[in-house]
Amino acid sequence: MDCKACISPISVKPDLPANSDKPFVNRSVYRSIVGALQYLTITRPDISFVVNQLCQHMHNPTVGHYAGVKRLLKFIKGTIFHGLTYTPSSFDLHAYLDSN
Template sequence: MRNLGSLNQFLGIQASTTASGILLHQQTYARSILERARMSQSKPISTPVAYKTTMTATSHEPFSNPQLYRHPIGSLQYLTLTRPDIQFVVHQLCQHMQRPLNHHYDALKRLIRYINGTTHIGIQLQPQNLTLRGYVDADWASNNLDRKSISSHYNFLGNSLIS
């Protein structure tokens, strides 16, 4: 056994020491996703999903290159380990991997533009009370398209949101 020093990176997750604790982030991985999607120079936006979506005639057409949709979505699933702010959107987009439509690809591009402006975000772990708390919520049959329920859960370790 040997001492490797302080933790810097493990399985692509970087650990940075801050004044209030440790920040777990995937900034390098997020930038590589932006490079592969050829969107590293895109204009950043402040929200991962549009509040209102506008549907055009081409919105309901199948996306011409499904592989171009599937590859970034698979990469974004690993990024959700340290990005609770994008988990819901990524999982919603994953539901359409079999047959993505043009408006799904537009939502994916919007999410990537959001990530472009927020690569520094991660999970802040603070050295305090490490009580594990969880909260669950569901809205019954609220999805207007298929009448399915949408549920969510939040897990905190102390005051730090971990999922």
Template sequence: MKDCAPVETPLPLKLDKVPGQDETFSNPSYFRSLAGKLQYLTLTRPDLRFSVNYICQKMHMPSQSDFSLLKRILHYVKGSLEMGIRIKANIDSTLECYSDSDWAGCRDTRRSTGGFCTLLGSNVISWSAKRHETVSKSSTEAEYRTMSLASSEIVWLQNLMRMMGLQQ
């Protein structure tokens, strides 16, 4: 993959249109090894969190299409090596949080995946992308669940900042 061509996005728009979904990948332990390495990379690359989470959900029985998607993430990493978390010194202590979710994104269980990212000033300080524990009955419900998790994170961060003596 050292000389691979970079791509603009870690996953294609139509995940269910990737060929090879019915063919089992021949070396699942290799798939798990690569997925685990990508999971470690998400500690400093929140832009990979959703796509790596999606791939890791396929670890138990990966297909050829899953391996193609995993390789696509590696192509994306190749083209975005300069990206990562950058902490800038500033005096802005405003907390901001952005959240989003898909509705019934998992074709098998129809559960949604939600995620958020929290910024302190212009610095990303926390993020999460997780599949919901239960099925949401509407897109509004899926968004509300994710927003609830994001709100809990903000309250926790506000309390932490208050204990550290940081003004908001």
């Protein structure tokens, strides 16, 4: 909650920790956070690519992958009020056809 916000969800040139190749010890925490982020992509399509990349390492996450999760969480903190909002309303579908 008190972290510094990031301006982008992923880094072009990642600055990974020195032990980024080591397996992340608490795999259930990684899976829990990334699984929750999957639900967030419904209203935040801007993070879909990053979440997809993190999901590909759920079976064997490393310390570097967890650093990516932390960066994404920092980005979300800085953009907490961004996203799509859905409000109940009537659904009217209008279609037009040009036969030429």
